[in-house]
């Protein structure tokens with residue numbers, strides 16, 4: 001895991017007079033799950049959208065798999081998968097028809113059922129997006145990022161609003177995607193998620209990277225400063241109670257068409 005697939009050097013983004021991204025640099029290695037963490041407004045989505053070629057940068061240099069963002073954005077578009085908001089999907093089409101539409105747009109042949117199997121949605125093939133639960137919608141939107149067989153997938157807060165079962169199910173999906181050799185960049189506000197999924201994380205605050213390493217390394221560094229949690233942790237937390245009582249099975253009753 002030592003080939004750099006993304007390099008970001010001195011990225012700056014101004015919105016008018018406001019400097020949202022203040023000269024950040026990082027590398028992402030091929031095959032890793034890389035997390036961008038940070039409070040609201042830190043500049044994570046701005047950074048992702050610039051790399052995804054969806055937003056202009058003010059300055060800085062970005063290379064994606066050997067392609068320069070300034071001169072070869074179309075080459076970059078071909079090798080990345082970007083998660084779209086499910087609200088943007090054509091409401092009249094079912095999942096099979098949407099996959100068909102996207103594969104036509106990308107000029108790719110895909111086996112729609114194999115794709116739906118990957119995200120555990122085969123039985124919803126004929127459903128429309130509005131008939132899916134929140135977790136199913138997220139899984140479907142991740143499936144659509146895979147249609148062009150991307151080398152890198154970008155996931156912006158993929159588990160926000162999901163229940164604990166659906167979050168854990170999505171974590172396994174992200175791990176599966178990586179297992180197939182795809183590099184994953186993810187933003188999240190959930191530290192347990194970052195700890196579970198990410199090989200490395202960059203913590204962004206007010207447009208700057210304030211730390212970057214593996215979650216383990218960052219925790220060890222903090223502990224080495226003498227930091228201790230203020231109170232003894234119990235052996236379980238409320239999420240453990242919740243999962244213990246309600247199990248790991250997905251709760252996904254189909255929402256009837258209105």
Ligand SMILES: Nc1ncnc2c1ncn2[C@@H]1O[C@H](COP(=O)(O)OP(=O)(O)OP(=O)(O)O)[C@@H](O)[C@H]1O
Pocket residue numbers: 015018020038039040041042043044045046047
């Ligand atoms: N189009 C825009 N015009 C002006 N300011 C913007 C625009 N987009 C984002 N910003 C500002 O830039 C800063 C960074 O926003 P960004 O969405 O990148 O943060 P984020 O880290 O993704 O936050 P969140 O966790 O809330 O999604 C914020 O202060 C935001 O208000």
